[in-house]
Amino acid sequence: MAVLKGEQHVQVLRRKGAALECAEDQVADEVAVALAYNGLSHVVMMATPDNLEDFGRGFSLSEGIIERPEQLYGTEVVQHPLGIELQLELATECFEKLKHRRRNLAGRTGCGLCGAESLEQAIGTPRLVRPAPLPSADAIENALTQLRKHQQLQRSTGAVHGAALCDESGRVRLLREDVGRHNALDKLIGAMASCCIQDSTDYAGRFVLITSRASFEMVHKCAAANIGALVAVSAPTALAIEQASRAGIHLIGFARQGRHVIYTTTDNGDDSHVA
Known part of the structure; x- marks a missing residue:
């Protein structure tokens, strides 16, 4: 498998006044990343293809698919011609809950709530966090x-x-x-x-x-x-x-x-x- 990275080098033309010159530029990678849990496709996001194991774990936590990191048993990164698939293995109880509220959505960069089925689901109630000091x-x-x-x-x-x-x-x-x-x-x-x-x-x-x-x-x-x-x-x-x-x-x-x-x-x- 090719090494995943967050940028590519491309050839460009730089204009300075009336002059054009050939140059090389660095641009960020943006690819389709599909997250599949226990073989079940869940979501596709446009993302930069680095630190993808962190992405899968963090998305699973922040979306409430898992409550604790240890409920995600493993992540396999699989490259396809059109993008990347993260194959995530969930604990059985988490997967059963996911199937009950399964939704299919395609997320653009900065995407929001395209998969929500109701206003209550879209907004929800945030978890109450433990007290923390105000940053100085x-x-x-x-x-x-x-x-x-x-x-x-x-x-x-x-x-x-x-x-x-x-x-x-x-x-x-x-x-x-x-x-x-x-x-x-x-x-x-x-x-x-x-x-x-x-x-x-x-x-x-x-x-x-x-x-x-x-x-x-x-x-x-x-x-x-x-x-x-x-x-x-x-x-x-x-x-x-x-x-x-x-x-x-x-x-x-x-x-x-x-x-x-x-x-x-x-x-x-x-x-x-x-x-």
Whole structure:
């Protein structure tokens, strides 16, 4: 099987004034990735074909297909002419639940709710996360400073989102990238779960930084992964703010050097909005 990677080199013409010159450019890969559970096709997403085991694990957790990482027994990455298939082996009880709520959807980059069958299913109720500290201003600024250094694929292609796990000081501990912002977060969640399996890592007190807006789906994914603080470089939506408040998640948007906006925060379980 060919080595999967996140970028390709292509030949381009660069125009400088009236002159044209041949050059080589780096572009992000975007392929169809099908997730099949115990042989049953479930969803197709457009994604960057790297860290796919993390993607499968994180998607399974954030979508509630599994509740614990150990309920996913294994993942096989199979390449096809038209894309990639992740063959995931689920615990029997998880697979039985999945069959009851099976849905078929085709996800574009940044796709949302094309497979939902009702308003209740589409929105749902986020999981209540364990209490977490509000990230400090210094930690957020430190994380933003480190982010570009860690986003290697973004530096070379300029076409991908990043999701980073940061500690209390703002040090980037884990980072995953993808053409889709949801996918990048799922990959990060999957990587976090893998680390927990391997060394019982405790992520309490840490926060996630994303290079996109904070939609309610991103909040739900953080809630499913018990992430207590989400920092976005762009804006949240009104529904994201509402859902973050219900889940007990600190939600911060417009993160820039020297400034950011706190939309929800918690104090001993009491939610409040800060403008």
